[in-house]
Amino acid sequence: MARAKPESAAAPADADARDRLVAAAQEAFAEHGFKGATVRAICAAAGANVAAVNYYFGDKEALYVEAVKAAHLCAGRMDTVPVPPAGAPPVEKLRAFIREMVSRMHAPASPTAMKLMMREMAHPGRAAHVVVTEFIQPAAFALRGILRELLPALSEPELLMVGFSVMGQCLFYRQNRPVSELIFGKAEVDALTVEMVTDHVVRFTLAALGHAPPIGAKKPGGKR
Amino acid sequence: MARAKPESAAAPADADARDRLVAAAQEAFAEHGFKGATVRAICAAAGANVAAVNYYFGDKEALYVEAVKAAHLCAGRMDTVPVPPAGAPPVEKLRAFIREMVSRMHAPASPTAMKLMMREMAHPGRAAHVVVTEFIQPAAFALRGILRELLPALSEPELLMVGFSVMGQCLFYRQNRPVSELIFGKAEVDALTVEMVTDHVVRFTLAALGHAPPIGAKKPGGKR
């Protein structure tokens, strides 16, 4: 926020102390939550002094906010990236949106970054405002716009729920992956590649909206 | 003279200290997480001594596990509940399953039991095993059975993803409610009643599976 050197985004090892601190904080906060993570552990993991977090950020909480902000920066803005075909048909836009969303949820650039974001979303607190207004809200409105094009006759609440159905499918793969692995086995879940999931969610959704043959039908075959 | 023993966990009615402790722990852990909740606050809320948690459970962590276990007991088994149409057609079974699931997830205020379970599911740890094997797993297998009946031709991975799409839609309303309210406004989100959401998820899913007209179509239109 107040620095002029945002060079290489993820700072795993050799970046300067401040960036290493943020990276370590993401990891720690994602793993143990705000209270569970200790600044001592974070500083140790970042190879910095115990006083470093107070020196660079002034506060444990400020570091937390910074970590969440960095996480969503690292994940990229949702409103700019996903919809390459600006004037394309809405079905294509939706397909692109889901593809982008699923791929982000599936194998994000920084796993811990996503994890941290999810944690904050589940229990909004200190940094919720930043994440929501800068990261989530644009995506949500973009999706709503696409869906409105596709379903011009739907009432607002119905449109809202359609959007929730799309987001629910995408978020599931991140929010409930650990439990899924416990139930069905890690191998089974890991076998689902990004492509498979993307195709499935796109098809499931488009089928529900009447823009593709239903799931039971022969793959890309005749109308039946 | 007083009580026989603090043996059987679930207390029938008048709630002695041990049960009040578990109830208070559910509330506290659901609200502040494991580290955030203090045993002092829990004991105070339960009207018990500071040493009560150690006396009854031996450990803060043991109390946590007990609280989560009690939560899933309180929430009820997922495989037994939605049985109304035991041998009914699979579409009806699916409808019943979704109805049950959505209504459980939907509780607007905060049935602390569910909240606590969700927290534990998001970051599986201490008590994940019990919750998963006794609560989630049966539900997941029940859903898988229903879907298999509906879609006999699907491959295993495809079936898995269909189940994830159903669960994703249902869970969304609990896991992402706070953020949804931040984005679209609390009023908009609260306006979605259990009935509306149930109907929507059922219809969206059945439409995707080809067992109902798609969402865009005229609502109460012809059978096709």
Place this chain on the structure above:
Amino acid sequence: MARAKPESAAAPADADARDRLVAAAQEAFAEHGFKGATVRAICAAAGANVAAVNYYFGDKEALYVEAVKAAHLCAGRMDTVPVPPAGAPPVEKLRAFIREMVSRMHAPASPTAMKLMMREMAHPGRAAHVVVTEFIQPAAFALRGILRELLPALSEPELLMVGFSVMGQCLFYRQNRPVSELIFGKAEVDALTVEMVTDHVVRFTLAALGHAPPIGAKKPGGKR
């Protein structure tokens, strides 16, 4: 303030932890001031745990207040003790007042208690209100009453300054003893017994007020 066992006042060694804590705190605060004294050192000196001060008093500051209050309690109330001859002639009352005041300043029951009181008086802060209203104020008003009897014609400001002259003489022996010893030598200053100082201050004051022969005159001799 909230305990029911004010048994033996000064608790040097075997009293319960709380009292030992207050005693140690008096010593430490008197010696190093509020910020200079550490709760760790205080607890160590009291043979108590590091958390003891927070357990018994909740705060370092609360302990400070308690220490100051205990100090003035230990020194005794000023309004009740000194004026035995209730209806005696004012000169006698003044003599008694000065005697009491000087002897307290000179060799108080607990040297550190007095020192602590003086410190707080010099830089009033946290505990000033208690000390002033409960200990200093009564003494000041008692003195003012005595002086008003002696000097009925004096204006208020003049009476105030006469009181200050009396108090200034008495307090000097406590507030500036260390410096006095540095200048004139410890032996010289220590040679001044309570009796000598009392007699001197009484005589100096009464002489100034015209109720005794001046200092230069032959001791208790003729009018000159």
Place this chain on the structure above:
Amino acid sequence: MARAKPESAAAPADADARDRLVAAAQEAFAEHGFKGATVRAICAAAGANVAAVNYYFGDKEALYVEAVKAAHLCAGRMDTVPVPPAGAPPVEKLRAFIREMVSRMHAPASPTAMKLMMREMAHPGRAAHVVVTEFIQPAAFALRGILRELLPALSEPELLMVGFSVMGQCLFYRQNRPVSELIFGKAEVDALTVEMVTDHVVRFTLAALGHAPPIGAKKPGGKR
């Protein structure tokens, strides 16, 4: 090229960093004590670097000593100032001495230099020696000389106590001003001007010594 060296302490006019540091230190130490004042705050107030105090003085404590020394320099020597009547009658000398002393102690607001000196005198430590030998001692001896002239027959201890009575009256107005204001109200105490206090202390003392009519007598009475 810039300045020769930070050698001579007292700066004449434009105040370079070192001098600003000392000034800021006086203020801070006088207000918050040694531990209470932070070098960061001092440097900030002096518009200097955080490392400036260590660079110029080597130590926080060294800066403290320097500040106290500068304070006593700034306050001026006590033996040289009140010389107006060099060979005047001793009564006049005493009058001049008290006048000088009272006016120095009386400064109503906060000439930080004096405040700092008083603090150090109350708890002699690091810098006590310099202050005493260079500032207090000369004044004390000057006073003793004057009193010896006035009271040639007195024993040494008696003379000492007379000196203490004079000093006690003067110092009272600085050492106990805050408490006095708390007891009698700020307005009452502030109403006592330097002139009033000077006149009172002179008269009180001279009366005690038999060189003026006692306090109770008619104010502007005959010379006697």
Place this chain on the structure above:
DNA sequence: AATGAATGAGCCTTCATTCAT
């Protein structure tokens, strides 16, 4: 059986100080 007084480990933070520039 059940309590609450007491403990010690550990947390976040501050602060005087240093070192490379």
Place this chain on the structure above:
DNA sequence: GATGAATGAAGGCTCATTCAT
């Protein structure tokens, strides 16, 4: 000469836990 980024020691305080009762 003078700076400011960075450090480590220490401080106040919280909290889960225990031990006599």
